[in-house]
Amino acid sequence: MSCSPRRDLSALEMSRVVSILPSGDEPIRKRDDLLAVFYEAAAQSQAPRIGPEMEKTGVHPADLSPVTYEGVVMNVLVDLAAHHGWATHRERDGGPIISLEKDGASVTLEPGGQLELSGAPAADVHAIDDETRSHMRELKDVSARLGVQWLGIGFHPFATRQDLHWVPKARYAIMRDYFPTVGRYGVDMMLRTCTVQSNLDYRSEEDAMRMMRLSLAIAPLTTAIFSNSPWVEGKPFGGVTMRGLVWTDVDSSRTGLVPALWKKNASFGDYVDFALGANMFIIKRGPDATANTEQTFADYIREGKDGLEATQDDWRLHLNTLFPEVRLKRTLEIRSADAQGPKHVSALHAMYAGLLYDDKARDELHALIEPWTYDEVVALRPRIWREGLGTPFRGERLAQVASKVLDIAKGGLARRARKDANGRDESIYLESLVSLVSRGLTPADELVSLIGMPSGEHAKQKLVELTDLFALA
Numbered sequence: 001m002s003c004s005p006r007r008d009l010s011a012l013e014m015s016r017v018v019s020i021l022p023s024g025d026e027p028i029r030k031r032d033d034l035l036a037v038f039y040e041a042a043a044q045s046q047a048p049r050i051g052p053e054m055e056k057t058g059v060h061p062a063d064l065s066p067v068t069y070e071g072v073v074m075n076v077l078v079d080l081a082a083h084h085g086w087a088t089h090r091e092r093d094g095g096p097i098i099s100l101e102k103d104g105a106s107v108t109l110e111p112g113g114q115l116e117l118s119g120a121p122a123a124d125v126h127a128i129d130d131e132t133r134s135h136m137r138e139l140k141d142v143s144a145r146l147g148v149q150w151l152g153i154g155f156h157p158f159a160t161r162q163d164l165h166w167v168p169k170a171r172y173a174i175m176r177d178y179f180p181t182v183g184r185y186g187v188d189m190m191l192r193t194c195t196v197q198s199n200l201d202y203r204s205e206e207d208a209m210r211m212m213r214l215s216l217a218i219a220p221l222t223t224a225i226f227s228n229s230p231w232v233e234g235k236p237f238g239g240v241t242m243r244g245l246v247w248t249d250v251d252s253s254r255t256g257l258v259p260a261l262w263k264k265n266a267s268f269g270d271y272v273d274f275a276l277g278a279n280m281f282i283i284k285r286g287p288d289a290t291a292n293t294e295q296t297f298a299d300y301i302r303e304g305k306d307g308l309e310a311t312q313d314d315w316r317l318h319l320n321t322l323f324p325e326v327r328l329k330r331t332l333e334i335r336s337a338d339a340q341g342p343k344h345v346s347a348l349h350a351m352y353a354g355l356l357y358d359d360k361a362r363d364e365l366h367a368l369i370e371p372w373t374y375d376e377v378v379a380l381r382p383r384i385w386r387e388g389l390g391t392p393f394r395g396e397r398l399a400q401v402a403s404k405v406l407d408i409a410k411g412g413l414a415r416r417a418r419k420d421a422n423g424r425d426e427s428i429y430l431e432s433l434v435s436l437v438s439r440g441l442t443p444a445d446e447l448v449s450l451i452g453m454p455s456g457e458h459a460k461q462k463l464v465e466l467t468d469l470f471a472l473a
Helices: 011-019 031-043 069-084 125-146 170-181 186-192 205-217 219-225 242-246 268-276 297-303 312-319 347-356 359-369 374-378 381-390 398-416 426-438 443-451 456-465
Strands: 050-059 087-090 097-102 105-109 115-118 149-151 195-200 282-285 288-291 326-328 332-338
Touching: 031 205, 031 268, 031 312, 050 069, 050 125, 050 347, 069 087, 069 097, 069 105, 069 125, 105 125, 115 125, 125 149, 125 347, 125 426, 170 186, 170 282, 170 288, 186 242, 195 347, 205 219, 205 268, 205 326, 205 332, 205 347, 205 359, 219 332, 219 347, 219 374, 219 381, 219 398, 242 381, 268 297, 282 312, 297 312, 332 347, 347 359, 347 398, 347 426, 359 398, 381 398, 398 426, 426 443
Parallel strands: none
Antiparallel strands: 050 115, 050 149, 050 195, 087 097, 097 105, 105 115, 195 332, 282 288, 326 332
């Protein structure tokens, strides 16, 4: 199944592709079966929407010690269902609750019990912000009764790996055993990190590839702008984003900046080749899950596994186990930012809507990043976790580059002209971030300026006193 050139299909051609798509349980027989998921997404794309995702970590308010799934988190899910109308879901009949759904949104669990809201796709950031804050109010209501608080921060400020319990989900147990064989920080990524992500629609292969190229180029810059994890195990770790450091050493086969997509005329096929080369985690048939970490997906197609053949459902599950800084699936997923406190909780969505959902903004961003090479940008990743917006790049500091990018985003949002009830466009969600960046600061720098850099019990006391700076509920 060698790489095929890009085929920019017309709307009619895409509709024909969708009409003959294989069903989920059909075996993969040809290259087009792997491309189908992307053409299907493009063909079914509506007016561009934004799908928000927001993770947060639960702590006991008195000392910021971590909560566990069995002791607290499961009861939070039960209470949200009982008092706020969420439907519960389990991995298998009789198993523990692992997710909730309501009105197109879902609440799911990360491996260490972090809670994630995946919001309903929205036409603008105003709707996202409304939904997010409604969720925070619901969560605050049930969490107050159960003695838990939820923090918008990129890495747990106090917990060790041993302090955290694993959510009882089959895929997580497999990943827990696999990641230490391929990188230093995979288990930390699973247990102790939190992020905010934006999912964006694409209309065609050309559209998707252009958005991918732009987003990959500014992914390390995004990490710097949204750096928000300066503490590890109760003390400053020497940088502004421990989460950013973690993602430099997880599993090189499924992470990073996808170099093949930096070339001109990159295609869905290039992303397929990236995905085929990554090891699998799991094969699912109904409620049953089988570990399969010894094969790449390409091997699985060729060889099968214990009598099983690769299917469309296997392929779509595999695509969701890849973790590049920008992930391509039915949407384009922006993955580079630390979780944020209440002041910046909608800023990532505003920034990317402004950059990628306005044609002039796209052109301006392309002109800015066109001279950048893959080697230059990838060289930023090992430095940003420590230096943040102070990192040098092409003769200036990243703070200066970030200001240019945010100006482009603000212009795009003004032209989108999506107004709230008070007549304000979506750039209101960037105002506090723009102010920080203009001073060369990240959210982590702002936290440190208010709290200082204490360690141990003094750090705990200071963080408890000022938790509202980064508490979401």
